[in-house]
Amino acid sequence: MINHEFIELNAADGTAIDAYVAFPEEGKNLPALILLQEAFGVNQHIRNVAERLCKEGYAVIAPDLFHRTAKRIEIVYTDYALVAPHLQAVTYEGLTSDLTACHDWLKNQKIINSTKVGSIGFCMGGRVAFYANAMLPMAASVSFYGGRTDTISHLAEKLHGPQLFFWGGLDKHITEDAINIVINAMKKAGKDYTNVVISYADHGFNCDERSSYHPLASKEAWAYMIAFLKNRLQ
Numbered sequence: 001m002i003n004h005e006f007i008e009l010n011a012a013d014g015t016a017i018d019a020y021v022a023f024p025e026e027g028k029n030l031p032a033l034i035l036l037q038e039a040f041g042v043n044q045h046i047r048n049v050a051e052r053l054c055k056e057g058y059a060v061i062a063p064d065l066f067h068r069t070a071k072r073i074e075i076v077y078t079d080y081a082l083v084a085p086h087l088q089a090v091t092y093e094g095l096t097s098d099l100t101a102c103h104d105w106l107k108n109q110k111i112i113n114s115t116k117v118g119s120i121g122f123c124m125g126g127r128v129a130f131y132a133n134a135m136l137p138m139a140a141s142v143s144f145y146g147g148r149t150d151t152i153s154h155l156a157e158k159l160h161g162p163q164l165f166f167w168g169g170l171d172k173h174i175t176e177d178a179i180n181i182v183i184n185a186m187k188k189a190g191k192d193y194t195n196v197v198i199s200y201a202d203h204g205f206n207c208d209e210r211s212s213y214h215p216l217a218s219k220e221a222w223a224y225m226i227a228f229l230k231n232r233l234q
Contacts, residue, residue, distance in 0.1 A: 002054045004047070006072070009063070009105055011097040018072050019063040019102060020047055022054040023111070031116035031139075031233035032106045034099065034132060035062040036125030038207070039083045041074040045209050046122075053120075056226055057234060059112055061102050065090060065128065077210050087124065092131065092152075099132045115139065116233045118161065120225075122206060123147060126166075134158040140232035142225055145171060145203050150178040153185035162192035164228045166221050168212075169199035196224065 004022040011017055020042050024030065033053055037046050042064050050060040064072050066086040075082050099119075107114040118140040121129030126146025133141035134155035142164045143149065163186065167179055179197070186193045201217035204210040208218070 002051055004051060004054070007105075009101045011094075011101045013094065013097045015068055015094075015097070017063050017067050017098055017101055018042075019061050019105075020050055021062075022047075022050040022060045024054055024057060024059070027057070027059075028111050029113045030057065030059045030111050031118070031229075032059040032061070032109075032112050033229075033233075034102050034106070034117070034119045034129075035060050036119065036121030036128040036132070037062060037065055038123035038125055038204075039075075039087050040077055041066060042072065043074040043209075045207050049122075056229075058229075059106065059109070061106060063098050063102050065095070065098060065125075067098075068094060077204075077207075090124075095128060095131060096135055099128075099136055103136050118142070118229060118233055120144075120229075121146065123204060127152065130159075130163065131155065133161055133163055136160070140164070140229060142166075142228065144206055144221070145174060147174055147203075148178075150181040153182045156182075156185040156191055157189040159189070159191045162194070162228075162232060164194045164225065165196060166206075166225075167195075167197045168201035168203050168205050168214075168217070169197050170201060171203040173203045194228065196221065 119129040119132035120142040122144040126143035138161040202212040204212040205214040205217040
């Protein structure tokens with residue numbers, strides 16, 4: 001069984017963050033994951049991912065990263081015009097505040113092993129998961145098709161835990177050059193990473209609510225991710 005609900009956290013900048021949490025009904029000394037949303041909100045897909053991870057033995061918290069412009073907004077996957085103002089309002093200062101609030105909350109839960117906290121994100125959240133790994137003591141981090149991660153690749157030298165990247169080879173949003181910038185930064189920093197490019201998959205291949213969903217790519221990437229996380233968090 002899973003316990004799941006929205007809770008409210010207070011960020012250092014004085015804002016209130018709604019966050020979706022999912023916990024195994026029973027357990028102690030649990031590893032935990034900060035789950036970072038796509039640019040479409042903490043929607044049903046992200047909540048489903050949280051619950052799937054919970055079934056794998058993780059406590060999960062998924063903060064609403066758009067809370068400064070709209071509370072718990074859920075945007076349909078084709079409405080890019082509605083996404084834009086919320087996405088543009090996200091700042092790294094705000095992300096740091098949100099991520100720290102989530103990490104602090106997890107550390108204060110008695111059933112959590114505070115040394116076994118990781119980050120995972122999709123699309124926009126893929127970049128934020130990488131950022132979280134640089135800003136906070138993540139034990140591991142997973143980025144699924146994290147757009148614009150190349151723009152913060154200089155943070156590779158600050159990463160705390162090993163980083164797993166997934167990209168779609170058919171993704172027109174994230175070029176091969178952008179991926180190479182990220183991977184070269186990882187090499188230069190001497191950080192542990194795994195880089196997976198699925199040649200036949202497009203952007204958003206893991207999301208079964210998007211037209212680009214690829215069941216095989218999703219299934220194989222999920223299995224690899226679970227093994228990666230288990231080896232480092234469990």
